[in-house]
Amino acid sequence: MTTPARRGRPRSEGTDGRILRAAHELLTERGYDRFTIDEVAARATVAKTTLYRRWPTKDHLLVALVAKLQDDVEVTDTGDIRHDLTVYLTAVATGLDRMRRVGRDTAGQADRSAGVVAELVSAAARHPDVGDAVRGLFARRNALPLRLLDHARERGALSPGASSEVVFDQLAGALYYRLLITGAPIGAGYVEELVDQVLTGAATTPHPERI
């Protein structure tokens, strides 16, 4: 996603941090449609050229911002896979819920729209480089819960035939599906039921490996 600096001069962490904080503030205040890159530059007190060199469009800036928000979600391996998945997915769901409400006046009405996450999805579909950046972001980020699932399988808590990727798709997929498609709530109660269901399975006939 990042364009290498033309002059080879390393950009300070401080500048990037200031830009992303300003972008986050504007996003939260107004929503994705209602601010410009120039306004981000002004609020961050950074030259527009610096900002455009780093993130050529608002979509690129959005990917960087989502990456930062994702990094705030911790993945902890306590050895209890049910607990660890529940804690992790509750944090993901809380983050998604916050992004769904960003920049919208939700007083007195249930806003079930997908907001910023939908913008991310559509930007990824429209611009190949943004798409690559988004997929790269999720690949890097999802490596953590995938490792958590791998460890659980290694210590015998997950079935040897269960693919970490498929299990993770079921978990994260259900949250994103409700956020982006059905608009159904993704609160703590839902996350617990989801984790339980993914771990125990829907069928009454046990898998042969389990007998």
Next chain:
Amino acid sequence: MTTPARRGRPRSEGTDGRILRAAHELLTERGYDRFTIDEVAARATVAKTTLYRRWPTKDHLLVALVAKLQDDVEVTDTGDIRHDLTVYLTAVATGLDRMRRVGRDTAGQADRSAGVVAELVSAAARHPDVGDAVRGLFARRNALPLRLLDHARERGALSPGASSEVVFDQLAGALYYRLLITGAPIGAGYVEELVDQVLTGAATTPHPERI
């Protein structure tokens, strides 16, 4: 989603069908960005006013088109839940894959973008009435697989504690997550693994209800 006709005159099925067929052709040929409502009207040989009265924006037309495409996917209850889910989800995945490639020149490159489905998601997030229409569309459509799961539970094939909605979220969610977020393939092999995983569960410790 539909605006009631001003004059109370019922519109013929033929006109709607012609409009949707024209829209589908243009979408397939060029992609969502590269055609206008006026071009749909011209190709369908329908007055622009007729089209705008029925579907005021391209986003509204897209929802109607996706509804039509979804109705082409059959849900059959043979009494074998694993088989029925696999057939249904393979059809869904095939449809999603087709929409992902719509209007794009994929010769010589793997296009992993989400295309039309991403447009639908972002239109739903941006315009409250389109959002309501999309959620209504999926609620109506998903009632069929949800009933399939309910029947399977009633005849004892699914665990009494398994919620049809949560099970369905895992299945459909995984497909949409791969389509919209990670860009991973959703071919027949994946669908079979997914259905198997959702039915049997990831954990080695069986659920108490099963013993």
